[in-house]
Amino acid sequence: MKAAHQESTAPQILPEALFRALSDSTRLRAVVLLAREGELCVCELTIALRVSQPKMSRHLAVLRETRLVDVRRDGVWSHYRLAGGLPQWAREALRTVADGCYRQAPFARDVERLHRMPDRPGGRCST
Amino acid sequence: MKAAHQESTAPQILPEALFRALSDSTRLRAVVLLAREGELCVCELTIALRVSQPKMSRHLAVLRETRLVDVRRDGVWSHYRLAGGLPQWAREALRTVADGCYRQAPFARDVERLHRMPDRPGGRCST
DNA sequence: GCAATATATTCGATTATCCATATATATTCA
DNA sequence: TGAATATATATGGATAATCGAATATATTGC
Structure with a gap:
């Protein structure tokens, strides 16, 4: 019986799709930041x-389509x-x-800017 | 004092360059095959x-330029x-x-074709 | 010295990707 | 109900990447 989120049968990301998705600087930085910070709006x-x-927004759409990220x-x-359902090799990589x-750089500065951001919604949504 | 191969000072691959280099199917398959088989001509x-x-040849040139592979x-x-001098995060990824x-697929078939290849030069160069 | 072999490079055409700008959509609040 | 806010999407143009075919280069063997 499958889990509601159907991890076992959802189309799994292929290595080429993963590398292609992260070949762009903006998407790579977003994914590294998410890896560090968990959830971001x-x-x-x-x-x-x-x-x-x-x-x-456009780059996030690509990451969604590639199933690298989940949206709430x-x-x-x-x-x-x-994404919660990534295969182990993808998650570990x-x-x-x-x-x-x-x-x-550029990842360290991205984190700095995030942490300096006033009125972070993150603070609100964990309420 | 630096090692002869200058691992510590050679320009290191950046994550974006790694992902960009492997965003192409041919280059990704080549790298996966090399990871499995060691050295290939x-x-x-x-x-x-x-x-x-x-x-x-063209794709190998890109991998050389990106310093993902070494040539003998x-x-x-x-x-x-x-490449011998990859940073640890790249090597592990x-x-x-x-x-x-x-x-x-397609990696499994690539290995099969390699192993079925008659007159592999690899056999000769390990002599 | 030339043919054979292995490999690298060039080039024009094609395909893919990215971008800024404009705009659309959905939700919330006063 | 309309303004404000957050986010998504479309588009034409510009840039980047890939490709097949042709060709160049280097080495080896006869």
Whole structure:
């Protein structure tokens, strides 16, 4: 009997799709930041990465389509996190890269900007 | 004092360059095959991946430029292997992906074709 | 010295990707 | 109900990447 989220039968990400999705700087930074910070909304990612909102949204769409991230919608708010159903090799590869690179540019600055952000929705949604 | 191969000061691969290099199917398959098989020459990779020689050569050039692979030249023969000086996060990420995916298409078939190849130069160069 | 072999490179055409800008959609609040 | 807010989508243009075919280069063997 399958779990409600159907991890076992959902189309699994292929390695080529994973590498293709992360070949873009904006998407890679978003994924590394999510790996470090857990869950973030679009405006947090937009501020942290210093990109325009439509651009951020477009790249998140690619990450959704590639099944690298999951979305939790809360009214007008969309909260993103790394996908729960990733195969182990994908999860571990992302973890390895994120842990190995998050202290370096551009990732370190992304985290700085996130943590300096006033009025982070994250603070609100954990209420 | 630096080691002769200058691992500590050679320009290190960046995550974006790694993902970009492996976003192409041919290059990804080549790297996974090298991760499994150690060292291969151009014609072994060409046969295993069923791509034309100029195409294989062009993609290997990209992998060399990205410093993902090293070349050992022996007369007219060029033997490729995964780069020795990769940062740990890159080495581990590649290992994780290769170990996690080598049994699946298209990687499994690439290994089969390699192992079925008659007159493998590899047999000769280990002499 | 030339043919054979292995490999690398070039080039024009094609395909893919990214972008800024504009706009659409959904939700919430006064 | 309309304004404000958060987010998603469309589009044409620009840029980047890939490809097959052709060709170049280097080495080896006869």
